[in-house]
Amino acid sequence: MPLTIPNLDDRRYQDLLDEALARIPISTPEWTNFNKSDPGVTLIEVFAFLTENLLYRSNQIPERNRRKFLSLLGIPLQPATAAQGLVTFNNERGPLQNITLNGGLEVRAGQIPFLTQNGLDVLPVEARVFYKKEQAITGQAKNYYQQFYLSYLQPVDLSAARLEPQIYQTLPLAAGGSTVLDLGTDTIDGALWIALLLREADKPYSESRMRQARQAIGGKTINLGVVPALSDPSRDLPAGRIATGENPLLLQVRLPVVSETKGLMLSNPNRPEPQYLLLPATATQNVLVEPGIVQVTLPEEQEIGLWSWANLNPHDAGVGNLPPSLEDSSLSDRVITWLRVSVPNLKRPDSTSDSATAVRARFSWLGINAAQVSQRARVSNELLSTGTGEPDQSVTLSRAPVLPGSLTLSVTTINGQPEAWQAVDDLMSAGPEVPLSDTFLPSGSRPVTGSPVKVFTLNPESGEVRFGDGTHGARPPLGAVIRASYDISQGQAGNVAPGAINTSPALPPGLTVANPIPTRGGAASESAEQGEKQITRYLQHRDRLVNKTDFETITLRTPGLDIGRVEVLPTYNPDLASGQSGDAPGAVTLMVIPRYDPRQPNAPQPDQLFLDTICDYLDPRRLVTTEVFLRGPTYVPVWISVGLQVVAERSIAEVREAVKKAVQAYLSPLPPDPSSQLDNQMNLLNTPDYGNRLKGWPLNKAVVETELLTEISRVPGVLSVKALLGDASGVERPSIPMQGLQLPRIAALEVSIGDPLALAELQGQQIETNRDNLLPVPAIPEEC
Numbered sequence: 001m002p003l004t005i006p007n008l009d010d011r012r013y014q015d016l017l018d019e020a021l022a023r024i025p026i027s028t029p030e031w032t033n034f035n036k037s038d039p040g041v042t043l044i045e046v047f048a049f050l051t052e053n054l055l056y057r058s059n060q061i062p063e064r065n066r067r068k069f070l071s072l073l074g075i076p077l078q079p080a081t082a083a084q085g086l087v088t089f090n091n092e093r094g095p096l097q098n099i100t101l102n103g104g105l106e107v108r109a110g111q112i113p114f115l116t117q118n119g120l121d122v123l124p125v126e127a128r129v130f131y132k133k134e135q136a137i138t139g140q141a142k143n144y145y146q147q148f149y150l151s152y153l154q155p156v157d158l159s160a161a162r163l164e165p166q167i168y169q170t171l172p173l174a175a176g177g178s179t180v181l182d183l184g185t186d187t188i189d190g191a192l193w194i195a196l197l198l199r200e201a202d203k204p205y206s207e208s209r210m211r212q213a214r215q216a217i218g219g220k221t222i223n224l225g226v227v228p229a230l231s232d233p234s235r236d237l238p239a240g241r242i243a244t245g246e247n248p249l250l251l252q253v254r255l256p257v258v259s260e261t262k263g264l265m266l267s268n269p270n271r272p273e274p275q276y277l278l279l280p281a282t283a284t285q286n287v288l289v290e291p292g293i294v295q296v297t298l299p300e301e302q303e304i305g306l307w308s309w310a311n312l313n314p315h316d317a318g319v320g321n322l323p324p325s326l327e328d329s330s331l332s333d334r335v336i337t338w339l340r341v342s343v344p345n346l347k348r349p350d351s352t353s354d355s356a357t358a359v360r361a362r363f364s365w366l367g368i369n370a371a372q373v374s375q376r377a378r379v380s381n382e383l384l385s386t387g388t389g390e391p392d393q394s395v396t397l398s399r400a401p402v403l404p405g406s407l408t409l410s411v412t413t414i415n416g417q418p419e420a421w422q423a424v425d426d427l428m429s430a431g432p433e434v435p436l437s438d439t440f441l442p443s444g445s446r447p448v449t450g451s452p453v454k455v456f457t458l459n460p461e462s463g464e465v466r467f468g469d470g471t472h473g474a475r476p477p478l479g480a481v482i483r484a485s486y487d488i489s490q491g492q493a494g495n496v497a498p499g500a501i502n503t504s505p506a507l508p509p510g511l512t513v514a515n516p517i518p519t520r521g522g523a524a525s526e527s528a529e530q531g532e533k534q535i536t537r538y539l540q541h542r543d544r545l546v547n548k549t550d551f552e553t554i555t556l557r558t559p560g561l562d563i564g565r566v567e568v569l570p571t572y573n574p575d576l577a578s579g580q581s582g583d584a585p586g587a588v589t590l591m592v593i594p595r596y597d598p599r600q601p602n603a604p605q606p607d608q609l610f611l612d613t614i615c616d617y618l619d620p621r622r623l624v625t626t627e628v629f630l631r632g633p634t635y636v637p638v639w640i641s642v643g644l645q646v647v648a649e650r651s652i653a654e655v656r657e658a659v660k661k662a663v664q665a666y667l668s669p670l671p672p673d674p675s676s677q678l679d680n681q682m683n684l685l686n687t688p689d690y691g692n693r694l695k696g697w698p699l700n701k702a703v704v705e706t707e708l709l710t711e712i713s714r715v716p717g718v719l720s721v722k723a724l725l726g727d728a729s730g731v732e733r734p735s736i737p738m739q740g741l742q743l744p745r746i747a748a749l750e751v752s753i754g755d756p757l758a759l760a761e762l763q764g765q766q767i768e769t770n771r772d773n774l775l776p777v778p779a780i781p782e783e784c
Contacts, residue, residue, distance in 0.1 A: 011055060016048040079401035079460035081560035083375040083494030083522030086225045086291055087116070087501055087515045088367050091124045093201045094510025097216050098123055107373060107513050109500040112493055114373040118293065120223040122511060124216050125336060126197040127368040129173040130324050131181060132188040137167045170324040173366060175516065180229040183361040184348040192341040192366060193323050197334040205333050213336055218301030224294040225370025226251065226287040227517055229362035230607035233632030235615050239586060239625050251287065253279045253296045254340040258303065273320055276340060288343070288361055290609055293370055304337050365516055375494025375522055376403055376487040383483055387411065387476030391469030399488045400463030401525045406487035407458055409465065413480045424455045427466070430473035461525055492562070494522035518598070521560050545622040555590060558617045561610060564595035564670045565696050574631055574741060589629040591741050593669055602664065603745040606632045633669055637747035638703055638736055639726040639763055642712060643756035650717035656751045658715050666711045667703065669696045669743045703744050704735040726759040
């Protein structure tokens with residue numbers, strides 16, 4: 001039978017007061033005035049109040065015992081995780097010189113602190129990123145281009161066929177990561193071009209200004225921030241081996257080779273084919289997979305660039321492998337030099353390389369003067385309790401939760417030097433305070449000194465630091481001074497929007513800071529109630545992925561993620577054509593959905609970083625023979641048109657909005673919001689599949705028009721209802737089936753008073769907005 005928590009005493013203040021007043025005639029019959037104005041009654045009320053508080057504390061003892069049992073099992077609560085992101089520093093109006101910033105600089109989003117993870121050179125230049133987009137052109141205009149560039153179309157090898165002009169537009173890479181650029185398919189040359197420009201405040205743009213800027217950046221290092229596209233909602237953990245990340249693949253950054261006397265160095269004097277210098281670049285991670293920093297070292301001043309490339313003709317600009325031409329003179333007059341960013345073995349439509357080794361490079365943002373930041377605040381040199389010399393001494397940090405791995409602790413004995421102690425996971429693995437000899441070795445041999453001794457353990461969630469008992473780990477000596485430095489985080493509050501990080505108390509004058517993309521990865525600490533629920537599950541799975549429940553509960557506890565839903569499909573491989581559960585023994589598919597997705601809130605989709613975090617957490621916990629597939633849902637668009645008749649005394653606007661919310665909640669892929677209204681929860685209780693609906697729309701359940709009508713009719717104020725359900729083809733259907741990992745997504749929802757709007761009209765109202773690579777322009781007439 002289940003263990004119930006006893007209630008030691010359930011009496012409240014009024015019960016205690018009434019009981020005490022009832023005893024007065026028995027114990028003191030001479031006391032006859034029981035009114036509230038009597039001083040004796042006032043004393044009884046005070047003692048009743050104090051007794052109620054004592055009973056409340058007594059009733060907390062079983063609760064505290066449960067939490068102590070949780071800690072004895074070694075199941076600490078998950079601490080908060082710090083949000084991560086990128087910031088860029090800009091020297092807009094400061095001195096025209098390089099400024100070096102050290103790592104650990106504090107920047108803020110309001111009152112939320114962030115610390116930079118790396119130092120950088122803030123170059124006093126502006127950067128714009130461009131790419132060459134192919135433009136189709138035919139007819140007479142193509143003949144004009146062939147005549148104009150006739151001298152360039154003749155190949156170097158005269159026996160080869162003549163070249164054809166390939167027209168392109170110079171387009172900027174959109175700021176803020178709002179679009180995705182595929183380097184292989186969206187560019188004409190498989191490259192991004194970064195123009196290093198004089199700042200707008202450096203007028204006039206003269207030769208002396210150019211030379212001063214080249215002196216400021218010559219020999220310095222550019223911190224190039226790179227944000228790849230993270231929209232791939234799939235990740236696999238193959239069976240039989242531990243999954244490892246891809247090897248870091250660096251971008252190749254090249255600089256045009258110039259000479260003080262000859263100008264731009266050309267491969268062929270008769271053709272504008274420039275020579276490029278490959279610049280040394282380093283990165284700590286694969287920036288084609290996750291956001292990161294590429295550090296590019298520039299050459300000295302005389303190798304960077306010239307005011308003008310005098311050996312080129314005006315119509316040579318942008319031809320062949322030259323940097324793209326800029327029609328805007330306000331930009332072209334400020335160009336110091338160009339950087340060409342490319343990826344080796346790029347996957348292109350016409351590529352002849354092996355498709356298995358070809359690399360797909362997709363970017364959403366690039367920028368210079370970038371640094372990685374983590375949402376944390378540093379607590380330095382905190383003085384803790386002095387050492388007692390007793391076994392199992394514990395001290396508690398003043399701020400919690402503590403970010404794991406950030407605590408450094410030193411113990412200073414009387415008349416001694418500070419000594420750093422080491423953090424360990426388990427004190428039982430520590431050595432004895434007094435070295436002992438191995439009894440199996442000859443007498444006089446050296447003592448055994450294999451395990452660390454001066455160690456401690458940390459509970460990151462509570463901030464409790466515990467030392468050894470002398471047998472396992474050393475004890476801080478009596479009177480020893482204990483100091484600690486550590487980092488704390490505000491968890492989910494660190495997930496801020498682009499541009500929110502904009503201040504710094506330690507930034508030099510003239511510099512500004514901003515985050516071009518949102519920060520992510522921050523999560524709040526696990527509450528005691530949530531941790532207590534894991535006791536039974538932990539005793540069942542011992543932190544190992546064996547059965548279906550293990551996969552669900554352990555995945556939901558992935559640190560640093562706010563997971564809204566996990567669906568476990570055993571013996572199912574999403575890549576098989578059959579798509580049936582039971583066809584793939586040894587395979588497990590996890591469909592995961594984040595709780596929040598700013599790009600599409602009503603149809604959340606995990607990105608690559610989200611899935612990578614889950615993979616890193618699950619990989620050491622799975623059986624080596626288990627093949628795990630992580631996928632996001634496949635959304636099937638549905639069109640819904642509803643016609644209502646509203647009860648006379650009800651507000652039409654309120655009923656219409658209530659119907660929209662009911663339909664959205666009914667087809668939602670996520671579980672219902674616990675803070676939703678009681679009537680909506682009661683409607684959910686009446687559904688036949690209540691158990692499945694607690695997770696959101698069930699897998700393999702069709703969207704049925706009659707069930708939709710039933711759900712709408714439950715909304716208060718609806719007198720009668722008609723509904724039309726349609727698929728992507730615009731045809732009305734009584735039901736839309738769902739298979740595999742498919743879930744419904746409301747493509748359009750229209751609620752009208754009277755008859756429902758026709759599906760054809762409803763679909764005609766949708767405006768296609770995903771046309772980021774097209775720029776509508778008016779046609780120019782051939783004759784005026």
